Amino acid sequence: MKVLSLTFALVLAECILAAPSKDIAHKVKETVIPPRGWKKHSPAPKDVTIELRLALPQPNFSELEKHLYEVSDPTHHRYGEHLSKEEVEELVAPHPESLRLVDEWLVSHGLPVESFIRSPAQDWVKIIVPVGVAEEMLDTEYHLWVHEKSGKSAIRTTSWSLPEFLFDHIEVAHPTTYFPSTKSMTATFHISPDVPPTEANAKTLLSSLDVPSAHNGQVDPECNNNITISCLQQIYNMKGYVPTQTHHNRIGLTGYLEQFANIADLQSFYAYSRPEAVGSSFNVVDINGGQNSQNLSEAGVEANLDTQYAFGLTFPTPGTFFTVGGSPPIDIDNHTPTNTNEPYQDWVDYMLGHPNPPQTVSTSYGDDEQTVPESYARRVCNGFAQLGARGVSLLFSSGDFGVGDGNPDPETQVCQTNDGRNVTRFIPTFPATCPFVTSVGGTIKIPEVAVDFSGGGFSHLFSTPSYQQEAVNAFLQQLPEGTYPGLFNPSGRGFPDISAQSERFIVFVGGQRGHVGGTSASAPTVAAIISNLNDARLAHGLPPLGFLNPLLYKIQHSGALNDITSGNNPGCGTQGFNATAGWDPLTGLGTPNFGKLKDIVLRH
Numbered sequence: 178m179k180v181l182s183l184t185f186a187l188v189l190a191e192c193i194l195a196a197p198s199k200d201i202a203h204k205v206k207e208t209v210i211p212p213r214g215w216k217k218h219s220p221a222p223k224d225v226t227i228e229l230r231l232a233l234p235q236p237n238f239s240e241l242e243k244h245l246y247e248v249s250d251p252t253h254h255r256y257g258e259h260l261s262k263e264e265v266e267e268l269v270a271p272h273p274e275s276l277r278l279v280d281e282w283l284v285s286h287g288l289p290v291e292s293f294i295r296s297p298a299q300d301w302v303k304i305i306v307p308v309g310v311a312e313e314m315l316d317t318e319y320h321l322w323v324h325e326k327s328g329k330s331a332i333r334t335t336s337w338s339l340p341e342f343l344f345d346h347i348e349v350a351h352p353t354t355y356f357p358s359t360k361s362m363t364a365t366f367h368i369s370p371d372v373p374p375t376e377a378n379a380k381t382l383l384s385s386l387d388v389p390s391a392h393n394g395q396v397d398p399e400c401n402n403n404i405t406i407s408c409l410q411q412i413y414n415m416k417g418y419v420p421t422q423t424h425h426n427r428i429g430l431t432g433y434l435e436q437f438a439n440i441a442d443l444q445s446f447y448a449y450s451r452p453e454a455v456g457s458s459f460n461v462v463d464i465n466g467g468q469n470s471q472n473l474s475e476a477g478v479e480a481n482l483d484t485q486y487a488f489g490l491t492f493p494t495p496g497t498f499f500t501v502g503g504s505p506p507i508d509i510d511n512h513t514p515t516n517t518n519e520p521y522q523d524w525v526d527y528m529l530g531h532p533n534p535p536q537t538v539s540t541s542y543g544d545d546e547q548t549v550p551e552s553y554a555r556r557v558c559n560g561f562a563q564l565g566a567r568g569v570s571l572l573f574s575s576g577d578f579g580v581g582d583g584n585p586d587p588e589t590q591v592c593q594t595n596d597g598r599n600v601t602r603f604i605p606t607f608p609a610t611c612p613f614v615t616s617v618g619g620t621i622k623i624p625e626v627a628v629d630f631s632g633g634g635f636s637h638l639f640s641t642p643s644y645q646q647e648a649v650n651a652f653l654q655q656l657p658e659g660t661y662p663g664l665f666n667p668s669g670r671g672f673p674d675i676s677a678q679s680e681r682f683i684v685f686v687g688g689q690r691g692h693v694g695g696t697s698a699s700a701p702t703v704a705a706i707i708s709n710l711n712d713a714r715l716a717h718g719l720p721p722l723g724f725l726n727p728l729l730y731k732i733q734h735s736g737a738l739n740d741i742t743s744g745n746n747p748g749c750g751t752q753g754f755n756a757t758a759g760w761d762p763l764t765g766l767g768t769p770n771f772g773k774l775k776d777i778v779l780r781h
């Protein structure tokens with residue numbers, strides 16, 4: 178009997194391998210309506226090659242999540258016992274059967290096993306294939322799509338399928354249905370002319386503003402006009418802190434959309450605002466063909482803002498700038514592998530593959546949540562959870578458009594669903610809505626109030642994580658009866674979690690001094706404060722903070738977060754939400770008080 182069934186199995190296997198794959202019944206995996214602004218241009222040439230990424234399911238992800246919450250909860254006995262690279266890889270490894278089936282399928286399409294590029298846990302596999310082959314594999318048809326306003330182009334499809342026997346063994350295929358809209362969260366750069374100090378001006382400089390939570394309870398009133406390194410050190414009670422763990426501790430920043438940080442501008446900024454740091458620089462890591470020409474006239478505002486503040490506030494902690502490729506124009510005639518416009522996973526793979534990634538990383542980019550296909554958003558978010566389990570703190574800007582969609586003209590703000598139904602609702606920002614990252618909103622002025630553009634609200638994709646349930650409930654309970662029915666999802670993940678100053682930051686760009694604002698300024702500010710807290714912990718022999726949110730919500734009432742209680746974030750033709758006592762969806766739990774946070778994190 179045994180021999181017989183073995184023969185039978187072999188025959189069956191041969192049949193499957195011999196059968197032309199297009200005859201295998203396919204089942205539709207995902208269908209989307211492309212985001213507004215994208216127009217189908219022409220069929221993609223069959224011989225142009227694309228990098229096709231496939232995500233295999235992570236059957237034990239819930240196990241990883243359990244570990245993540247235990248090691249991130251300051252009241253749990255495992256707090257700070259982060260997982261090793263190998264432990265994380267084991268917990269997200271695909272089932273061997275998924276690996277086998279996917280490999281066999283790829284081989285049956287003429288792709289040699291040696292050409293597969295796998296993620297460290299083997300949960301992603303990347304192959305370079307001609308469009309024609311990808312079309313056969315996914316039973317679809319690729320087109321060149323063009324984004325009308327930006328002129329960006331991408332090879333995409335609106336629907337893809339899998340052979341039935343693979344249906345449960347692949348979760349994401351990219352590029353397929355993700356039409357990138359990744360935008361940086363920065364308001365425009367304004368060059369400010371030098372104003373010679375007047376007598377009246379000089380007088381106000383002599384007095385100071387009383388702010389109980391600030392360093393020595395006082396802040397220089399000039400910080401109401403121009404934010405500098407010194408202002409942030411005063412406001413967030415961090416003045417005088419000098420990091421010492423420069424051999425262990427590192428802070429990272431990510432740059433997308435061809436932006437790189439200019440080193441000459443950094444030196445000008447340091448000379449102006451952080452003289453001790455003049456002569457120091459940072460390490461550049463290029464992922465997937467990111468730009469870094471150092472041509473002064475091509476310096477990126479976002480990248481310069483991030484480096485000048487994150488590295489200026491943490492000097493002499495070593496800094497890393499990740500320049501991530503992902504959106505060069507597609508040169509169809511060149512027939513070289515086209516870039517996939519994949520903004521996050523390549524970076525996540527790099528970080529997960531690294532034995533000692535930076536412990537704190539700030540990102541000031543995001544997409545409208547609804548333009549990111551759910552399957553992709555969930556997988557990338559799970560990747561962030563893996564970094565949290567490894568002990569990495571991830572900070573993301575919450576967005577610069579209040580509850581709205583970022584259309585600069587309020588008259589034409591769309592604020593409608595992308596699913597063909599055109600239902601009006603608020604537009605949250607991804608990855609800020611991923612429950613495994615810390616999302617950073619914006620404030621302005623001293624004493625601080627919420628800035629009106631601070632992105633915030635509730636995810637339509639991710640449900641409220643337990644760590645913030647109580648804080649979110651308290652906010653929802655104080656909302657006036659019948660507030661914004663249908664416009665937001667009261668059972669969604671509320672964001673942001675925390676906030677910081679977001680306007681009138683003095684930066685140097687292309688050799689010129691100017692002002693810049695946005696939650697882009699807030700995220701690197703908070704990241705710098707977290708990095709310095711990590712420095713203090715490492716100096717005391719404690720592990721880094723890792724995933725922050727369970728800690729932040731537990732210490733909500735400790736006085737280490739300055740509750741912001743005024744301001745609102747209009748959008749979509751509404752006044753948005755109000756900053757309130759306690760958590761709110763525009764400033765989160767409030768702004769950090771470094772001194773008090775340091776006392777707390779050295780006790781756990």
Ligand SMILES: *[C@@H]1O[C@H](CO)[C@@H](O)[C@H](O)[C@H]1NC(C)=O
Pocket residue numbers: 236237240267270271272273
């Ligand atoms: C998932 O975890 C269970 C129990 O912890 C283990 O038996 C199983 O082998 C794991 N599965 C994979 C695919 O690693």
Ligand SMILES: *[C@@H]1O[C@H](CO)[C@@H](O)[C@H](O)[C@H]1NC(C)=O
Pocket residue numbers: 369370371372402403683
């Ligand atoms: C500081 O702010 C004031 C008031 O907005 C402005 O006039 C001045 O130019 C700013 N200083 C710098 C150095 O940008």
Ligand SMILES: *[C@@H]1O[C@H](CO)[C@@H](O)[C@H](O)[C@H]1NC(C)=O
Pocket residue numbers: 472473474475
């Ligand atoms: C620097 O960038 C500018 C603007 O893009 C360009 O005109 C110039 O040729 C570049 N310089 C060099 C040396 O590449």
Ligand SMILES: *[C@@H]1O[C@H](CO)[C@@H](O)[C@H](O)[C@H]1NC(C)=O
Pocket residue numbers: 213597598599
């Ligand atoms: C939704 O909006 C799109 C783009 O503005 C339009 O083409 C489509 O007809 C609308 N659909 C409905 C059901 O109103």
Ligand SMILES: *[C@@H]1O[C@H](CO)[C@@H](O)[C@H](O)[C@H]1NC(C)=O
Pocket residue numbers: 656657660753754755
């Ligand atoms: C915000 O506060 C104003 C003034 O108190 C109030 O009229 C309004 O209803 C509040 N809006 C929300 C969404 O809570």
